[in-house]
Amino acid sequence: MATMNVSLSKADEDWVEERARTDRYDTPADYVRDLIERDRIRHAKIQAMQGLVDEALASGDSEHGMSEILEIARARASALGL
Template sequence: MASVNISLPDPMKDWVESQTNSGRYDNASEYVRDLIRHDQDRTSKIAAMQKLVNEAFESGASDKSLEDIWAAAKERAQANRGN
């Protein structure tokens, strides 16, 4: 495993130490790896949402009424509740 050294201001260092002292993480490296995994997941979700937004813009204006769009969205939401 590769090693990276980082410098933190004292308040951040204290925070990392409090996270490891709480027992949630065994050490600072584990805490930082967890932060990176969460950031990677967040970045992936944002990219997926941006892709959907881009596809929506590229599809052009809809000829459906706002009422039809809401009705379809409600149907999809109700169908997803059963999954």
Template sequence: MATMNVSLPDPMKVWVEAQTKDGRYSNASDYVRDLIRRDQERRATATLELKALLEKAEASGVGTRPKEALIDAARAEARQNGLLRGE
């Protein structure tokens, strides 16, 4: 197994050490490896979900709404989901 040194600000170092003291992780390396595995899984899942959405969109065929209507609908949905503030 390779070794990697990582510099952390003091509050993050304290946090990592606290995660090992409660017994869930045997040491800081275990904790960091778990974080990396979770990130890898999250990214893989997100990629699969995006591919599925793209395949679904492609299978739905050519749309009939004008570009402006699509943009307006996307903006409204983004606002509703808190992703976009009023323009």
């Protein structure tokens, strides 16, 4: 596993160490890895949702407004488990 050094403010360092102590993490590095994984999942969901919105907009379906298109995309995303 690669090592990366990151500079944190004292407040951020204290936060990470506190979270590692009080939550389910063995080390501060475990906490940071969990944050990265959660961000990856969030990013994938946003990308999938954007793809659904783009698909809906490209369909040329003029009977729906933007808010309806977003609702349709949300419903499709939910059906896909996103």
